[in-house]
Each structure stands twice: as C-alpha cells, then as structure tokens.
Amino acid sequence: MEFADFLSDLIFRSLPRSDQRRWARVYLQGLVITPGKKTIRNIASEYEGPVEQSLQQFISKSPWEWSAVRQDLARYVESRIPQRSQAWVVRPLVIEKAGSHSVGVARQFVTELGRVANCQQAVGIWLTSPEASFPVEWSLVLPRPWNTDPGLRRRARIPEAAGVHTPEQAALNAVRHMIEKWRLPPRPVVMSLQNANELETVAAFHALDIPFVFKVSGSLPITTGHESRGHLGQGRTRALDLINLCRAQRRPVEWDCPRREERRVTPLVAQEVLIQSGQPSSAQPSAVPQQAGGGEGGPMLLLGAWSGSGEQPDEFWLSNMSQTSPAHVFRLAKLAERVERDYDDILEPIGIRDFEGRSFRGWHHHTTLVSAAHAVIALGARQALAPVPPPTSAYLYTPDPRPRWVGSEGGHHRA
Template identity: 55%
Template sequence: MARVVLPEDSTKEVSDAIDVLISLFFESLPRRDQRNWARVYLNGLVRTTGKKTIRNIAGAGAGSVEQSLQQFISKSPWDWTPVRRSLAQHLERTAQRPLAWVVQPMVIEKAGDASVGVGRQFVPQLGRTANCQQAGGIWLVSSEAGFPVEWTLTLPEAWTGEPLRRTRAGIPDTARTLTPAQDAVHAVQRMAATWQLQRRPVVMDVSNAELPHCVAAFALQDIPFVFKVDGSLPVSFGGAGRHKPGPHTAPARELIESLRSRRRVVEWTRHGRTERAVTLLTSAAILAPLAEGRPPPAPTAPLLLVGAWTEAALLPSEFWITNIGDRPLAQLFLLAKLTDRVSLDFAETCEPVGIRDFEGRSFRGWHHHATLASVAHAARLLGCATGRALEPGARPPSPGPSRSPAGRSPATAPPRPPIPGQAARREYIR
C-alpha cells in the first residue's frame, strides 16, 4: 500500500485527491448539495489549523457556512455505513499487500457531560478513571500504511438507559451498552458478514475477562485473529497424547518461560525507524478458553500462545493468542506489531485531520465526523497531483523519493528506510 504523505502546503494535491474521493465514496448521498458540503468539510479537515471544529472549518464571519455544516454533520440523515464500506472496498482493491485489520482504541477526554457517550469511566489505556468518550477504529493495515475504515462509539448505561438523554442525542433503538472490546468485535463481525471484504487476521488487545467472548465470536464466523493478552492470563494446555494427564493450567507467562530453550531469534525493523531490532519468540499450543455460563464448544484446533523477549531481557514481556498457528512465528509476530504501524499513522495523520475534535452532541454527528475524518486521512496518505492513483483499478503510486517537508530535493533526500517486516531477517533455534 503506497504511502505518499503530502506536505502541509500541498493545497492543490489535497483538493484533487478529495474531489476523486468524493466521486468514489459519496455516491450514496442522494443530493448534490450534500456532496458539496462533504467536500467543504473534508477540505477544512486537511487545511484548517488548530482544532477541526465546525466553527473553525467555516471560518470567521461565515455564519451561513457554519449553519449549513452543522446541518450536514449533526442533523442530516445520510447513512455513514455505505461511505465507510466503499472506502474499505477501494483500499482492498488498490492496496499493496494489506495484511490485517487492526483494532485501535481511542480515548477522547472531555470537560463536560453533554457530548454523546461521555462519562466518568475507567480507561485501561490511561490506567485511571477519566471523564471521556471511548471509541475504537478498525484499520486496514499493511507494512507501509494504516487506514481507519470503521468506528465504534461506546455508550455507557447513563446514555442508553435514560430515555430523554437517548432521544436528545439521537441514539438509535438498536444501540446498547457494551464494552469497547465487545463493540469492536461486533463491528468486525458486521464487516465480515456484509462488507464483501477478504478475511484478514484481526489484531487487537483483549483483557483476560473478555478473551473467551472474543475467541468464541470470531470462531463462529471463522475470522482469524491475533489477540494481545496479559502474561497473568490462565491458559490450559496438554491432555491426550502427553505423558502426563491433563489438561494443566498455568499463567501464560509461566508456560512461555518454561519453553525458553525453544526460542527463535527474529530480526526486524520497527515501524517508523531504520534501526534493526531483535526479538526472541517461542510458542505453545493451548486450549480455547471457556466463556462463563456457556457450554463447552465443539472440539476445535488448539490455539497458539506466542511469547516474546526483547534481546537482553531475562523474562518474556509480550504475549499473544492466535488461531492461525500454521504460519511461521516470525509472520505472526510481525502481524502483531502492526499495532505500532497504526499508532504511528494515528499520531501523524489521523489526529492532525481532527479525529478527536468533534464537539457536537449527537450520535449521528459523531459518526458523520469520524467518517469524514477517515476519508481525510486517506486523502493525506494517498493523494497525488492528478488524483489518478485513486481511481478504481489504478495502480498505487510508486513509493519513490519525493520532496521532504524541509524542502530537500529527491537527489539529496536520505534513502528510504527498509519496510517493517520486509527487511532481511534470520530465524533459528537459539
């Protein structure tokens, strides 16, 4: 997936890219004026300095523009799902080796209590309680770039259980209170069932308590996954065919540590960096965790627990559970590390186009804004002077040298760093 980040002052290139994206992804909007306001909003997301609020996008003294944008974003009943689906399908067609779907949590801290979904809640990513919205993006990711194509907004009970608050925010009758992980799992299931996309591994962090639900949900639809888990997770292993009766149960960290003599060494390149890194990996077959209150599932292939050490560490520090154990450990590890690719593109592109900046109060408005921010993200990463690289069926632009933000010419620009996961690497028994 070619990644062409446009310089901040590339006004024409951004506009050309946005015009093409409007024609590709907004055909579901029934009226021309809606598509025109989508164009205005997208240009505002990529050009406006500071927070990307509707007022800032409209500009000083443009009251009628602000009013029209408010209507288009917060009140107009256009459906965001076809736009997101078209974006995902286009990226599937034009991508250069897309590898996985990565679930990226997003926390938006707020000062008040009027924004839809806001509330005081414990946030694992922050390690504390915060007054915030909790959302999640589902990203299509390659070694070179990540693109958000679907979003979830977690709704606390205070929003789904209070009829007046629910009505004022325009929360649909089908929405209910779930955890962020459950919201993400349901979104992936919908995408797998109805978006006509190729099945790819889903990479996400999963808590010990929610792991059984996540495993069962994806197994139901035969969705491959790589779940990052905590080393304290109790895992069951062994049974028939072993010298000792089983199954046995132990913390994931303890099981992986017992297999340190089987470690393999993998050399790789970190996303966004040029230096090589060395990681030691080992794995063990484990049994699928059972969800409390559910009957045991039909016998299935064992899951694989993967553990990783940094080069100088005495103890393993990262752990994953996957149902695609037929791949080499190095490939599974590089899939898991695509979360770093997403974190980099989130910070460098998605945040600058204002994904956290919506200040409206409606459920519909939040999702409209998130959808347009995703398209703006794509425009920033995929745009080119003519826009031809974005046309259906066109080959992605080559990743050749381009002018740097500092103004260096291609001849003096530094060589491109190796693509993460594609640098020469060695894998052997240590």
C-alpha cells in the same frame, strides 16, 4: 487520479445529491488544511456566507448514511494499499471531555489511561499493511447510563439498535458488519485484550471462525494436552509459566518497526495450547475442557516475546491461526505499530478528537469524514486538494416526521 474523481466517484458516491457531496468535500478539505483545532467554526472561517450553519446541519442533523461512505472508503483503500491489507487492527480511541452533554460521555475507568476519566470511548478498525494503515469503521462505546436513561438517548438521538457493549464486543460487531454487510475479505484481527474479559472475547471470535491475533496477559489460563511444538505433557497453567518453561526454545524473529523505521530482532517462543472458555482465571478446570468456540475448535498458538533484555517475556499473543508460522503471526501482531504511527502522524492532527457536537449521528459523520481525510493524506493526495467552493445556497434540514433536504438545486429528497 484527480482528487475530485477520488471523492465524487468513489468515497462520496453513496450521497444521493450533488450538494451533499459538495458539503462533504468542503468539510474534508477543512480537516486537511485548516490550522489548529478542526472544529466546524474553524473550518467555516475560511469561507464567506452561512457556511458554519450549513456545515452544522450537514454534520449533526442530516440523515445521510455514514456506513455506506465507510464501505466505499474501505473497498477503495483495500484496492490501493501495497500488498492489500494484511490485518484489521482494532485501536481504542479515548476522548476526554470537560462536560457531560456529548454522546457517550461518562466518568469511567479507561484501561489505556490507567485511571478514571470523564470521556468518550470508541474503537476504530484499521485496514493495515506494513506500508500504510487506514481507519475505516468506528464504534462508539456507550456506557450504561446512555442505555438506561431515555432522556439521554433522546437528546443525543441514539438509535434504538445502539446498545451497551464493551470495547471488545463493539469490535466484534464491527468486524462482523465488515464481513457480512460490506462483503470485505476477512483479515486477521489484531487487538489487545489485556485487562478485558479475555476468555469470553477469544471464544466469541473463535466461534465465528474469524482469524485473530490477540495481545493477552501473562495470567491467561491455558491448557496443554496434545502434540505441541514443545511436546509438553497435559496440564493447566498460565501463559507466563508456559512461556518461561519453554524459554530455551527462543528463536529470533526479524520485523520492521514503523514507528522507528528500523529493522528489529525479537526472541520468540511459540506453543500450541487449548483455551477453556467461560471460566475466570481463578476457576478450577473442569474434567473435560471446553475449548474456546466449542465444538471441534482446534489448538491455538501462544507466542511469548522478549522485547527487552529482561528475564521475563514482555508480550503474549494468542492466535487461532495455529497452522501459520509463528514468525508470520508475530509480524501480523506488530502491524499495530503501523497504526500507532499513522494515528500520531495523520489522524490526530486532522481532528479525530475535535468534534464538539452532541449527537450520535454527528459523531459518526465526523469520524467518517476524518477517515476519508486520513486516506487522502496517506495516499499522497494532499497536494491534489484544490479549493472547494461551497454550494451557492445554504444547506437546510427539516426535522422529523418528514425529513428532507433543501439544497442549491431545489426540490426535496426523502432520506
């Protein structure tokens, strides 16, 4: 497929004006081919004329709908990647900042860094198969000051509907949006819940009947009391203790490691368990356990894996896909390795963390176009990237209360 068709007919077809689609192509081309940091100034330096100002207007102020572009991107890559997407992998994104003006920036503890940092936090949803992965949806996690300070929200143009969520809540909302609004076929959600409110997140996904494979801590409280794979008796214990008790049942599972491009073998234990929702780890179990998700929620599958030669298991995974083979569930979990490789090789070099604007809208526009650029590279279309001349006149935006576009074709378009 020609690159121009790839962009105009598929990814950017929701942009109503030809000059909007042209500026989107200019920005995307800059993300792919501009050396160094992918700022608007560096991208614009490849052109003559008022390109920098026009790109600033297009990215930071224009009211084009980023969700529609992401939906078309998701549907396109869903149809192109080998074996279709096997999982939706949730990957955190941490963007450290020196100042305090960028939307969502605050001093906060970051699990991925293991320390307090002045940063933005976001989560990305990646359509993933063993051969490729593609970020298609993004949620910016807003710390509490950005919800309680009207001045901060007004300055960053944060919409009223955008509230404070944990990364796990943001991921759940994004997944629901992809299923309910984008009409994508649901895939198992792979996500790390370590140091998060594990029970609450498990219950929320399970209640919505969303398949998941969650990385959990060894201290996760679980309950046995049914015909499990190990035929254990009834009791309340920790994930670590149960897996250690069943270590004699370890079986080798082969899986492909994308980061090292090698075949690996991991000893694995699988047990069916029940999860009690709404109770912290130190709480005493109730007389009648409340299963995660409530109602008629069935048993879940707990996996313990030994990635090294130590006596203790290194990883714990919990899934509501209890009727699926443990080996397949574990291979789904390891698709997170595919995402890590593609993040390092593609997404980071093309500037996912390089946006210097301050607005909520601008951040989402930037991440949307970076996702499109990622797809161009991952699908092998980089070589088809021909130079894209910008529109012949500046791209201007008239602010509210009557937002409109003034482009190279003249006329106005109400957003």
